[in-house]
Amino acid sequence: MKVIVTGGAGFIGSHLVDALILKGAEVHILDNLVAGQLVSVNPKAELHEVDICSEEAKSIILHVKPDAVFHLAAQADVGMSVQNPKYDADVNIKGTINILEASRDARVKKFIFASTSAVYGNLKKEFLSENETTIPASYYGLSKLTAESYIRLFYELYRLPYTILRYANVYGPRQLPKGEGGVIAVFLNRLKTDGTLSVHGDGEQTRDFIYVTDIVAANIAALDRGAQQTIQISTSKKTSINDILKRLAVIHGQCIQTVFTAPREGDIKHSCLNNEKAQNVLNWHPTVDILNGLNETYDFHQRNS
Ligand code: NAD
Numbered sequence: 336m337k338v339i340v341t342g343g344a345g346f347i348g349s350h351l352v353d354a355l356i357l358k359g360a361e362v363h364i365l366d367n368l369v370a371g372q373l374v375s376v377n378p379k380a381e382l383h384e385v386d387i388c389s390e391e392a393k394s395i396i397l398h399v400k401p402d403a404v405f406h407l408a409a410q411a412d413v414g415m416s417v418q419n420p421k422y423d424a425d426v427n428i429k430g431t432i433n434i435l436e437a438s439r440d441a442r443v444k445k446f447i448f449a450s451t452s453a454v455y456g457n458l459k460k461e462f463l464s465e466n467e468t469t470i471p472a473s474y475y476g477l478s479k480l481t482a483e484s485y486i487r488l489f490y491e492l493y494r495l496p497y498t499i500l501r502y503a504n505v506y507g508p509r510q511l512p513k514g515e516g517g518v519i520a521v522f523l524n525r526l527k528t529d530g531t532l533s534v535h536g537d538g539e540q541t542r543d544f545i546y547v548t549d550i551v552a553a554n555i556a557a558l559d560r561g562a563q564q565t566i567q568i569s570t571s572k573k574t575s576i577n578d579i580l581k582r583l584a585v586i587h588g589q590c591i592q593t594v595f596t597a598p599r600e601g602d603i604k605h606s607c608l609n610n611e612k613a614q615n616v617l618n619w620h621p622t623v624d625i626l627n628g629l630n631e632t633y634d635f636h637q638r639n640s
Pocket of ligand 1: 342345430452
């Protein structure tokens with residue numbers, strides 16, 4: 336099997352590349368390294384250092400003729416999208432269209448897209464399913480939602496098969512302390528220098544934290560399942576920031592200094608995605624609980640100081 340992973344030098348993409356190589360796939364990465372890191376790139380993969388918006392990226396897809404394209408390359412920073420909506424749209428919308436056109440022309444058998452819970456915006460519901468109203472509250476959420484619509488229309492017009500995966504808050508080794516959902520990476524980075532951790536609000540806000548290898552497994556399951564489906568990939572469990580802090584203190588073996596600051600305007604209190612559809616359609620379920628995931632991530636951060 337031949338595959339292309341866009342964003343394969345990034346946090347999630349690099350783990351996906353590792354798993355695909357282990358499965359014996361020939362893996363090509365398209366990444367301009369704007370946020371990705373060379374150290375994360377599996378030496379058995381072929382790295383093409385290109386922008387997904389370029390003609391060169393298109394030519395590579397046409398030349399490689401992959402069986403599947405995993406499209407993870409993105410401007411993945413919510414704050415950056417609000418500061419620079421044009422750049423966000425260029426990468427996340429126009430870049431996706433470029434990769435879609437090439438995938439259509441190369442007769443790719445499956446296009447698998449990394450979408451996000453940010454498409455729902457600040458819905459006041461605590462447990463979201465895929466058919467919930469989407470009202471993005473950031474340009475990032477909007478650009479990802481728009482990319483989803485292009486993907487669906489490429490199927491309607493050209494029969495390019497797809498699966499859209501909407502991830503909850505992903506964490507794990509190689510995540511940089513920025514971008515989407517990186518609170519655990521931010522905390523672990525501060526702990527390395529024994530710095531004080533800063534929490535917005537009272538810490539009782541909850542998120543659905545999912546370990547990166549579970550996201551990888553869902554992507555691989557989508558190779559053969561979930562055609563023309565939009566599916567949430569999550570633990571369906573709420574974990575509070577205070578709970579993360581307590582667990583980290585146990586792993587760290589000492590007390591963690593924490594300051595609580597004013598809540599960030601616009602931050603949602605609780606966010607949790609229902610994963611029933613993923614279990615039924617992809618025959619997938621999360622396997623790494625928060626304690627094991629935090630332990631692995633903590634060890635990675637300590638080793639890589
Ligand atoms: P990341 O920033 O680590 O990875 C993105 C990769 O895309 C980087 O390697 C970067 O260099 C590359 N890239 C960016 N712009 C590019 C361009 N114009 N051309 C080529 N390459 C480019 O982010 P991540 O956390 O690994 O996220 C991967 C995907 O998953 C993204 O699409 C993101 O929106 C989505 N996602 C992430 C999370 C999360 O919690 N991390 C949650 C939901 C969805």
